[in-house]
Amino acid sequence: MSTKQLKLTSFSNQDKLIVHNLLQKKVLEIEHNDQLKLENQLCFSVYACSREITKMYRPYLDKLGITYPQYLVLLVLWEQHETTVKALGAELYLDSGTLTPLLKRMEESGLVRRERSKEDERRVMVRLTTKGEELKDDASIIPDAMATNSGLSKEEFTKALTSFQQLLDHIHSVNDKK
Amino acid sequence: MSTKQLKLTSFSNQDKLIVHNLLQKKVLEIEHNDQLKLENQLCFSVYACSREITKMYRPYLDKLGITYPQYLVLLVLWEQHETTVKALGAELYLDSGTLTPLLKRMEESGLVRRERSKEDERRVMVRLTTKGEELKDDASIIPDAMATNSGLSKEEFTKALTSFQQLLDHIHSVNDKK
DNA sequence: ATTATTTAAGTTGTGCACAATTAAATTTTA
DNA sequence: TAAAATTTAATTGTGCACAACTTAAATAAT
Numbered sequence: 510m511s512t513k514q515l516k517l518t519s520f521s522n523q524d525k526l527i528v529h530n531l532l533q534k535k536v537l538e539i540e541h542n543d544q545l546k547l548e549n550q551l552c553f554s555v556y557a558c559s560r561e562i563t564k565m566y567r568p569y570l571d572k573l574g575i576t577y578p579q580y581l582v583l584l585v586l587w588e589q590h591e592t593t594v595k596a597l598g599a600e601l602y603l604d605s606g607t608l609t610p611l612l613k614r615m616e617e618s619g620l621v622r623r624e625r626s627k628e629d630e631r632r633v634m635v636r637l638t639t640k641g642e643e644l645k646d647d648a649s650i651i652p653d654a655m656a657t658n659s660g661l662s663k664e665e666f667t668k669a670l671t672s673f674q675q676l677l678d679h680i681h682s683v684n685d686k687k
Numbered sequence: 688m689s690t691k692q693l694k695l696t697s698f699s700n701q702d703k704l705i706v707h708n709l710l711q712k713k714v715l716e717i718e719h720n721d722q723l724k725l726e727n728q729l730c731f732s733v734y735a736c737s738r739e740i741t742k743m744y745r746p747y748l749d750k751l752g753i754t755y756p757q758y759l760v761l762l763v764l765w766e767q768h769e770t771t772v773k774a775l776g777a778e779l780y781l782d783s784g785t786l787t788p789l790l791k792r793m794e795e796s797g798l799v800r801r802e803r804s805k806e807d808e809r810r811v812m813v814r815l816t817t818k819g820e821e822l823k824d825d826a827s828i829i830p831d832a833m834a835t836n837s838g839l840s841k842e843e844f845t846k847a848l849t850s851f852q853q854l855l856d857h858i859h860s861v862n863d864k865k
Numbered sequence: 866a867t868t869a870t871t872t873a874a875g876t877t878g879t880g881c882a883c884a885a886t887t888a889a890a891t892t893t894t895a
Numbered sequence: 896t897a898a899a900a901t902t903t904a905a906t907t908g909t910g911c912a913c914a915a916c917t918t919a920a921a922t923a924a925t
Contacts, residue, residue: 545830547848549762552740552833554851556755557780559737560912561858562730567913577734578881584727595903602735605904607882614880631890631903652723655730660857669854670725672847673732679838680739738882745883756911773873783874785912792910809873809920870923876916886907893900 555676565658569651573644578603579615580648582635586621587645591636593626602681620644733854743836747829751822756781757793758826761815764799765823769814771804780859798822 520528563577570580581601585592594608601608612635615621620641626632661669698706741755748758759779763770772786779786790813793799798819804810839847 544834547844548830548834548837551837551844551848551851552744553759553779554848554855555733555737555740556759558851558855558858559733560780561855561862562733564862564913565858566730576880581731581734593903594905601731602738603881604883606884606906609905611881625904629891629903633904652726656722656726658858658861659726659729659854660861661854665850665853666725666729668846669850670729670732672843672850673729673736675843676837676839676847677732677736677739680736680743680836683836683838684739684742742883754910771873772875781911782913784876784914787875789911803874807873807921811874866925868923868925870921872921873919875918877914878916879912879914881912882910884907884909886905888905889903891900891902893898895896895898 565655566651569654573647574618575615575620575644578607578611579620580651582608582611582615583620583637583641583644583648586635586637586641591634594633594635597635615641743833744829747832751825752796753793753798753822756785756789757798758829760786760789760793760813761798761819761822761826764813764815764819769812771810771812773810775813793819 566577566580570577573580575583578601582597585597585600594605594612598604598608612621612623616623619638622636622638623633624636626634656666659666744755744758748755751758753761756779760775763775763778772783772790776782776786790799790801794801797816800814800816801811802814804812834844837844
């Protein structure tokens, strides 16, 4: 069917207006639908990206006998040496339901010590053991390897980071408001 | 201590060179360290972003009685109506170890049917039930709400999506190579 | 045709995530 | 200061993720 057949020669002006409005409505509908698909794509790509990144870390972290969330805890402790479950949760956006068992496993494997604060017995202090500190050297090659594997140029890298942090900051504040 | 005290007036030319080289080395070291921190920040923000996004979806999905991964499965099935575990895994980057129990739960709650293909009995076909199809209407408000909540303008949105997909594609291909 | 290989899904075990609840210590308020 | 409210961790239960392995069917190689 050629488009020529669709010329509205036999239509009244009013009918033409109706058809025109219908078309316009349809176009908006399609554009809207495309937006929704983009929205879905964005959320999916973040979700998949996160898992692919941890998969990328895995072979390196396996050698150290730790998992990705455990590595994040160590990154904090290598900077601060001592912290609390609460503070750790605020930095990593994780709650005690996740951190308590995770830290127990890390204690089990000799990387950290956990003990109640004497000043405020609600708090649990988390500190590195010697073994935990020493792991820093073995882990020092990881960020370089990951930067290479990510395949981004310095500019692309910075752009990606900006996007992610912008999105993260906003969503986190929206989520916390409720 | 003022910087004026640091002038190398009493140094020989050779000593000045040595000091200069030391300084240059230190600067490179600091720059390298900053790069590593950026790398860590990128990986962390992707990880946290992913969880914050699912948290943003949760109240909407709770009303429908589904989880975020189940929602992703439904997004695929609302487009295709029928698929296999294998194909679903390829689209969502998930394996049967994750999908089989997930699909069983969805079958349990009456959203999908699972049955062995007659042509190739290794395959399991996944199809929507009427209930699963009808859920599409209830879910139609979600992408709009999420786009609003994400707080990104259309441009920022597109830029972010490009970054994420670029990163995802590259890492996924790197991970698969091994 | 028979054996070997590959493919697809399921199973098992470990470790997050997180909602909801509980328990205990501390702070606020009446 | 005694009771109420808040803060901090821990606990319980559900649902992913994924590595490693098993099982069964289909395809390829001999």
